[in-house]
Amino acid sequence: MALTDTTIRTTKPGDKPLKLFDGGGLFLLIAPTGGKLWRLKYRFGGKEKLLALGAYPAVSLKQARERRDEARKQLADGVDPGANRKAKKAARLASAADSFEVIAREWFARFAPTWAETHSSKIIQRLEKDVFPWLGARPIAEITAPELLTVLRRIEDRGALDTALRAKQNCGQIFRYAVASGRAERDPSGDLRGALAPVKHENFPALTDPVQVAELLRAIEAFRGTLIVKCALQLAPMLFVRPGELRNAEWAGFDLDRAEWRYLVTKTKTEHLVPLPSQAVAILRELHALTGQRRYVFPGRDPRKPMSGAAVNAALRRLGYDTRTEITGHGFRAMARTILHEELHVKPEVIEHQLAHRVPDALGTAYNRTRFLAERRTMMQQWADYLDQLKAGAQIIPIGINAK
Numbered sequence: 001m002a003l004t005d006t007t008i009r010t011t012k013p014g015d016k017p018l019k020l021f022d023g024g025g026l027f028l029l030i031a032p033t034g035g036k037l038w039r040l041k042y043r044f045g046g047k048e049k050l051l052a053l054g055a056y057p058a059v060s061l062k063q064a065r066e067r068r069d070e071a072r073k074q075l076a077d078g079v080d081p082g083a084n085r086k087a088k089k090a091a092r093l094a095s096a097a098d099s100f101e102v103i104a105r106e107w108f109a110r111f112a113p114t115w116a117e118t119h120s121s122k123i124i125q126r127l128e129k130d131v132f133p134w135l136g137a138r139p140i141a142e143i144t145a146p147e148l149l150t151v152l153r154r155i156e157d158r159g160a161l162d163t164a165l166r167a168k169q170n171c172g173q174i175f176r177y178a179v180a181s182g183r184a185e186r187d188p189s190g191d192l193r194g195a196l197a198p199v200k201h202e203n204f205p206a207l208t209d210p211v212q213v214a215e216l217l218r219a220i221e222a223f224r225g226t227l228i229v230k231c232a233l234q235l236a237p238m239l240f241v242r243p244g245e246l247r248n249a250e251w252a253g254f255d256l257d258r259a260e261w262r263y264l265v266t267k268t269k270t271e272h273l274v275p276l277p278s279q280a281v282a283i284l285r286e287l288h289a290l291t292g293q294r295r296y297v298f299p300g301r302d303p304r305k306p307m308s309g310a311a312v313n314a315a316l317r318r319l320g321y322d323t324r325t326e327i328t329g330h331g332f333r334a335m336a337r338t339i340l341h342e343e344l345h346v347k348p349e350v351i352e353h354q355l356a357h358r359v360p361d362a363l364g365t366a367y368n369r370t371r372f373l374a375e376r377r378t379m380m381q382q383w384a385d386y387l388d389q390l391k392a393g394a395q396i397i398p399i400g401i402n403a404k
Contacts, residue, residue, distance in 0.1 A: 099136070205326050207331070
């Protein structure tokens, strides 16, 4: 029977320690002196163990249950919560010169500001879940390649091959940072080349047949969701920016009179300029009446935040499209890239610059936001006109820049 606060408060101490069980291994130990201590009984590696969760009433019944649930999540992930706690404590006490976790967090704090928030959060979560529990308290200079491989194999064993590879890459970056800062002699991750199972990456599904694209555009036009989501659906194929950049778009970046949108590319932290075709400007002006007083162009249920990253894909599924095999929000980029080149015969370098990809040029510049700007303005209007013609069912004859 589950505990209640009333039961805890009214139970008097006895001559011997008394245990009041709540469930899931959680119990309250009442000492003869009157002290009430939360304990969690669990098994790990075939051994029964005990984890202290604090004292009542400083730690309430609700908080004790939360701590129990968190510990059981760690057990489900193959982590000993007691050992994990010891590793965290040891990492806090260890010198920054020899603790893997301390150095890793130092490395993360130094470089995270240069990364996209989604990228940095994945890295720290990966380290906290899959690496720190086993390597966090270890002196970084003493960690060997077999020891690191054991950690990575544990990730592989649950089928997360891509996560294992990325964890290896992150650990390598941390080891090299430690070498550069004089706290390690070498990077053991380099000895693991070829030791992990290869990962087969699949491209985002995309429609590149103009007939199928026309059907999709007509389906989007008939979408019966909110105006915010419908506008995002309409702009996604027209502007073909990364999905995260579209949903996080802020009105401050738009100049509708100049038909321009400027923002920082999430991957490179460089400024990018998107010339807006007249169709996009019309959609944005209509949406501005609804969300123009807010920060985000496409606010979510919480108007202070952008709409969910799953909103566009969810809308595509509502339209009857399989986002695993047919089209995703990211697939609009491949769709535009393919059709612009193969059907409208636009030069690849113009397309790549509009996609905000790094494109080396004769001056050695990796990316220049104003490169091919005149051509890109023409291309974006031509592309929007082409989509309108597809949607209307007209026969398409390539015209405009670079047409054969």
